Amino acid sequence: MSQTITAIFEDGVFKPLEKVDVPEHKRLKITLANEVDRAAGEECSLIGIIDIAKDCYDIDLSVHHDKYLYGEVPC
Numbered sequence: 001m002s003q004t005i006t007a008i009f010e011d012g013v014f015k016p017l018e019k020v021d022v023p024e025h026k027r028l029k030i031t032l033a034n035e036v037d038r039a040a041g042e043e044c045s046l047i048g049i050i051d052i053a054k055d056c057y058d059i060d061l062s063v064h065h066d067k068y069l070y071g072e073v074p075c
Helices: 047-054 065-070
Strands: 007-010 013-016
Touching: none
Parallel strands: none
Antiparallel strands: 007 013
8 A cells, every 4th residue: 555644854764744554663665755845825726827828929838838937948
């Protein structure tokens, strides 16, 4: 069974931030992923992309999305 938990790394040890049901000394494989910090109330949405798209002269935003998001992208 796979499970995703949030943990903090302190003093060379991963410490879960919630209760986990794992027997003592159980060997586990851990995959590390950075957690993205978001401001309280900030939501992940497409509103920013839509705002960019309404000002674009190009009909197909999907083809040139990097250009519109990040400026000119070198080839």
